[in-house]
Amino acid sequence: MDKAAALKGYSYYLRMERNHSPNTVDGYCGDVEAFLDACGASPRAVTPADIEEYLMQRSEVLSKRSQARILSSLSSFFGWLILEGERADNPCDLVDRPKLGRYLPEVLSVEEIEDIMGHVPLNSWQGVRNRAILEILYGCGLRVSEVCGLLISHVFLKEGFVRVVGKGDKERLVPLGSVAAECFEDYLAERPEPASKALDDIAFLNRWGEPLSRVSVFNMVKKQAQAAGITKQISPHTFRHSFATHLIENGADLRSVQEMLGHESILTTEIYTHIDSATWQAEVLMHHPRK
Secondary structure (H helix, E strand, C coil): CCHHHHHHHHHHHHHHHCCCCHHHHHHHHHHHHHHHHHHCCCHHHCCHHHHHHHHHHHCCCCCHHHHHHHHHHHHHHHHHHHHCCCCCCCHHHHCCCCCCCCCCCCCCCHHHHHHHHHCCCCCCHHHHHHHHHHHHHHHHCCCHHHHHCCEHHHEECCCCEEEEECHHHCEEEEECCHHHHHHHHHHHHHCCCCCCHHHCCECCECCCCCECCHHHHHHHHHHHHHHCCCCCCCCHHHHHHHHHHHHHHCCCCHHHHHHHHCCCCHHHHCHHHHHHHHHHHHHHHHHCCCC
16 A cells, blocks of 8 residues: 555545544644654554654654654554554654653633623624634634634523534534623624525624634634734633633532533643643742742
């Protein structure tokens, strides 16, 4: 099996059998393709030494977390080759994983969230839309892809919840607060006509009546943060992190937060307890008599 055939087959496997999202498929296949191009060996002939050399070459420009992601992509790819009978071993099994520290994502304070919301101009339909997006990003803890794919029919304003289709097409119900619900209702009143009948149910549209892209949401978030004087490096995902952190800080049950975020494992959700711990640890050390 040559490189082109292997990548095509692997992409099909990720999409159809593993039910991964298009973004995940692109990421995995991109990592594998870059490695195979640099290595020059056929997928059947790759050795652990080839992988170690590639990661060493990339270590100057990639963080340990990025190296770990590449290794994960390669391990998945060679695991698929074993399933296909193209290899008897997975060369990644003999490669040491980069040692990662505990990752603590950037989080906004409640005051910073309010500053950002307060600086959204509401004198145009785009501003009303942007405010609704920000309120739902923070109020429901959604991923940016979930916001871009949100359907009007999945927002239950009277009942106060949103039906979210997340990773792997898994559905979950997330409570919708009154502020977010009001902003979403205001947006619906000014929502532009969709470009086609097929887009009637897509919630957030651009000025051409097409679904809003993830890049557009990312740029909007950066612009609004700058307008509010926020200097932190933030993205749409920062609102999701802040949502979870503020819930944990205010005593929310970890399992409930896990359900709302759509995490498969509660270990993923536990990162937010570490953020909370970091906050009070800094406070204690700052005021300790033997600091």
